[in-house]
Every structure is written in C-alpha cells, then in structure tokens.
Amino acid sequence: MGLNTRAARPVSYFPVSPVMLFPEALGDFSVYLWQGGDFVLYTASGQKFTPRHRKVLHDNGVREVYVQSSEKPQYELYIERNLGSILMDETLPVEVRSQVFYEASNVVMQDIFDHKLPGGVRARHFDRVTDIVRSSIRFLASDKSLAAVAPFISHDYKTYTHCMHVFIYSVAVFQATGMSDADTFECGLGALLHDIGKARVPRRILNKRGALTQTEREVIKEHPVHGVSMCSHLPMTQNTINCILFHHEKLDGTGYPAGLRQEHIPLPVRIISMADIYDALTTARPYADAMPPYEALTLIRQQMRDSVDMDVFRRFVAVLSGADML
Structure with missing residues (x-):
C-alpha cells in the first residue's frame, strides 16, 4: 500500500466580530478562537451561539x-x-450595522450578476433581494x-x-419626500435592480x-x-417595473427606451x-x-438641468x- 504524498491543503480563516454572532441563532459554520498560536474550536457547526458564549468573549476582551x-x-x-435583526439591534453601533448591511447586500447583488441568467433572475435570488430591501428600509430611515x-x-x-x-441614495430621498412604506419598498426594489439588464x-x-x-x-441602451x-x-x-x-x-x-417627457416620468423614477x-x-x-461630489453636482446643475428634475x-x-457626504 503506497503512501499518499499529496500535501494537505492549508486551512485558512477569516476574522469575524463577536457582535455578528447572535444568541440562539443556529449557524452552519464553526467558530474558532486564536489561542496559544493556534486556532481553537469555540462553537461547532450546528451549535447555537448562546448568550453565555457571547458573555465569555466579552468578559475576556x-x-x-x-x-x-x-x-x-x-x-x-x-x-x-439575520440581517433584519442586526439592523434593528440598537445595542450594536450604527457603524457596525452599516458595514453588515453594505457587505451582506453586496454579496447578494454580486451573486446575481456573477450567474449567467439566460432564463432571467431566479426566484431564489429575487427572494434574497426582496429580503435585503425589506430589512434595510427601516434602518436607512434613521437619522x-x-x-x-x-x-x-x-x-x-x-x-x-x-x-x-443607487438603492441607498434613492431610498434616502424617497423617505425625505414622505413616500409611503409600501411605495418605498416597491421603488427601492426597482432601484436595487435598475441595472440588472446589464447582465445581458x-x-x-x-x-x-x-x-x-x-x-x-x-x-x-437595450x-x-x-x-x-x-x-x-x-x-x-x-412601480418596480417602471x-x-x-x-x-x-x-x-x-x-x-420610450422618449418620455416631463410628467410622464414618475417621480420615483426621476429620483433613481x-x-x-x-x-x-x-x-x-x-x-x-x-469626480469629487461638488464637481459632479455642479456638472448636473449646469449641464443637465433640462433633462433632470431640478426639484429632485x-x-x-x-x-x-x-449626511455630511458633500
């Protein structure tokens, strides 16, 4: 019987903040600590991360x-x-929740664009997108x-x-104009998927x-x-289709594609x-x-005022x- 001389593939790890692990939520992944120059199993795949687990980590810094x-x-x-629970958990710093929202949303959108879609957007991808929109609208409404x-x-x-x-900016403006929650959801979904056709x-x-x-x-243009x-x-x-x-x-x-003019273009579309x-x-x-933000806004105001809604x-x-973004 010959020896297997193939080298074992090195195991790599990536860091996670403990605040991203939720008591009583079941995860299909194992969690490790770095101790004594090695990775040590803390919770196994399929094991609930309990309040006690979190407290031990917190108490030990x-x-x-x-x-x-x-x-x-x-x-x-x-x-x-767990995104909805994360975003509404005000015990977490808003910066942490923002990072989770942005990174989780990008994973979903990249997954959609990276898949070949000859038959269109798959239902499971659409469900993931609608969950992102639904979970984030209330969070984005906060000051x-x-x-x-x-x-x-x-x-x-x-x-x-x-x-x-485009989704983030649009939802912020939708909410500033007093748009209803239902319309914000439908138009936010359209904003997030507005360029999905570029996959083709x-x-x-x-x-x-x-x-x-x-x-x-x-x-x-197609x-x-x-x-x-x-x-x-x-x-x-x-609303979403528009x-x-x-x-x-x-x-x-x-x-x-239609050469619409003025009032024939719905307000949410003008915002997007x-x-x-x-x-x-x-x-x-x-x-x-x-372009720097000020330069971009100057260009829009001076060179595009006939084609965009200046009230918007x-x-x-x-x-x-x-939001101190200028």
Missing part, C-alpha cells in the same frame, strides 16, 4: 473570532437570514444611517456596487476603456428592456435617475475618473448634505 474560509458561504447566508454607510461606498465602479449605491450586455462593452462605437451604445424581460416571471408591481424600465428617460424627451447619474459620475469607470436635484443635495 475577545474582539475577533474566526471562521474557516471554506465555510464563508454558510456564514454569509447566516448574516443574510445617522446614511452618514454611517457613506464610508463603505466604493468609488471603484462595478455594476453590482453601483446598484447598491457583453462585458467587453461594459468594461471598454475607450469611447463606445454607435453600435455599442445601442447595445448598452439594458432597461432586458432588465424587465429578465424579471417578467417575478411578482413585481408596476423604475427598471424608465430610469434612463429624460424630462426633455431625449432619454430611452438622479442617484444613477450622481453615482456614475463619482465612481471611477473604465472610461472616466471619479435640490432634495438630493439636501439629503447628501444632511
């Missing part, structure tokens, strides 16, 4: 525990399932949440992070560094219709359009550097200013 990298998907799913989320907003453009940013645009076009050809621009098509089998309201389909319409009628433009300008794209613009600036 333990600020980090560890999860094996191979169990990261299980940990991320655990965070998703300090937008300012706390701001440091996590990346200025390196990716489609899935862009969708997150070739990456060589999305990531092109130089100027697009006319043909490539026409391909890009993404709102693709987005609605990809979601046609899902239980969406007209946000996906019309977010590139302009008040002067020069937008797409503003957030979409602002985030695109303030993040680094393959063909343009990121003023509300948008007020929301950013109130």
